[in-house]
């Protein structure tokens with residue numbers, strides 16, 4: 390299986406700038422600056438079929454094409470490394486091993502978008518990743534890959550690292566823009582979309598770390614070669630899957646998009662731990678509805694996962710064994726979302742604590758039959774919240790109702806959690 | 812009052828920003844590093860440096876998980892309570908630490924040495940259960956290991972008497 394994002398990881402440490410250059414690093418940028426127009430770089434990204442790796446899976450080249458090039462004033466690119474969704478740690482692994490790939494990817498994206506100032510928004514706790522990035526940016530500047538007139542061209546670029554102080558909502562792109570501006574990080578109304586009116590009111594693209602780290606390979610090898618790294622004809626490229634929970638190898642793997650869930654769990658993840666049998670998993674980070682044994686054959690790619698009732702999300706797969714109570718899992722997830730609700734809109738600020746409270750009662754054996762209706766109503770109502778946090782939060786609740794109805798009902802009928810040893 | 816050299820550093824950081832308030836999180840973090848938490852005095856100083864009202868800084872300070880508007884101990888221990896850590900015994904870890912420290916999760920020990928806080932996913936889920944002491948991350952923390960790490964903190968302080 391060919392890897393492009395983690396291919397250097399046999400070192401077990403961060404790749405040095407020299408090692409990166411020696412292995413072909415910054416050749417894509419040199420090629421683009423010498424032989425390609427910004428529009429051609431964007432076209433390659435469109436042709437590659439690259440879709441955003443930050444959770445929503447929006448086609449990257451298409452997002453770039455929304456940016457008006459004729460408005461006065463600067464345009465900005467922001468790399469989203471907020472990565473606070475439980476079960477997700479791929480961007481950290483990537484940056485701890487090879488930050489240069491992101492620096493080069495951002496330089497290429499900025500060239501395509503004709504951006505001259507870009508930011509990397511890094512969550513708290515990622516000190517190593519932020520430090521690696523700063524070093525890489527400094528080294529790239531010394532070698533003429535960043536700064537004024539890059540490699541003798543007309544293209545100039547400055548990259549800045551912003552380190553956040555922790556709040557999941559900062560990962561939502563409009564909240565992130567507020568955070569970067571030094572404002573309270575509540576989301577903004579869309580439209581206008583950031584592509585038209587973003588950072589300081591200027592056209593802005595927000596892309597995930599992994600998304601941008603794929604750009605060098607698309608430019609070097611061409612869009613088709615990159616696309617064909619996937620396991621199925623419909624999918625495009627590789628994906629970082631970060632595995633956690635009750636499997637043997639809880640690690641981050643770069644795998645062809647479109648491998649089935651079962652192949653990922655039995656292959657690189659090493660199967661279940663001894664004594665554990667597969668019961669369910671979160672397929673793509675905390676905001677995605679569960680998959681069960683019935684879904685082991687689903688190709689892990691955007692559309693097939695959506696068709697099967699969930700979302701590929703961030704690629705964070707959390708696996709649970711037969712002894713795990715799915716009501717308790719859902720309660721844990723809802724506690725996270727209720728705590729991280731930014732408080733801006735009423736349905737989410739009031740609704741999530743209510744859902745948490747309802748699940749707490751059910752798990753404690755004090756649930757009533759109409760609690761199930763309450764949960765159902767909230768799955769529906771929270772779609773009307775101001776941003777995607779609340780509907781995302783209800784993903785696991787929706788999954789619980791659809792896939793584990795019996796388990797939920799048993800809690801209420803038996804007036805206790807069937808999994809608790811008393 | 813903050814020392815002159817810290818003030819000069821922060822002024823430099825603010826001058827490099829596109830708008831002053833862009834530097835707000837950096838300024839709050841540095842002041843917190845100096846005082847241990849974001850005191851009322853620090854809030855006032857941050858607002859003067861940034862050209863914001865104290866209320867505007869307060870609005871930011873109370874938003875972020877890692878900015879403390881209340882006193883914390885000399886060491887802050889964060890224990891992840893999100894799903895991957897929970898699945899591998901994160902709750903037991905938090906309970907063991909609370910017992911060792913004779914305090915509750917969310918509080919500071921009587922001698923002011925350690926504040927124990929549950930926190931959201933640390934982005935280290937493959938090494939669950941996880942915790943963070945200050946800015947240092949620890950993975951695969953069994954209750955036994957966690958208790959050792961925290962006990963070592965107090966030994967280093969020379970404050971083992973509570």
Ligand SMILES: Cc1cc2nc3c(=O)[nH]c(=O)nc-3n(C[C@H](O)[C@H](O)[C@H](O)COP(=O)(O)O)c2cc1C
Nearest residue numbers: 441442443469471472560561562596597600777778
């Ligand atoms: C509550 C919430 C949190 C998010 N957190 C992140 C995050 O940590 N990292 C990220 O890349 N995208 C996150 N997103 C998605 C971003 O809003 C945005 O879609 C993404 O950064 C776009 O990048 P992409 O097109 O490269 O995927 C989040 C969205 C929501 C609603």
Ligand code: SF4
Nearest residue numbers: 731732733734737776
């Ligand atoms: S849905 Fe939640 S996170 Fe989003 S704006 Fe409303 S309160 Fe904030």
Ligand code: FES
Nearest residue numbers: 891896932933936
């Ligand atoms: S769930 Fe604990 S580090 Fe992610």
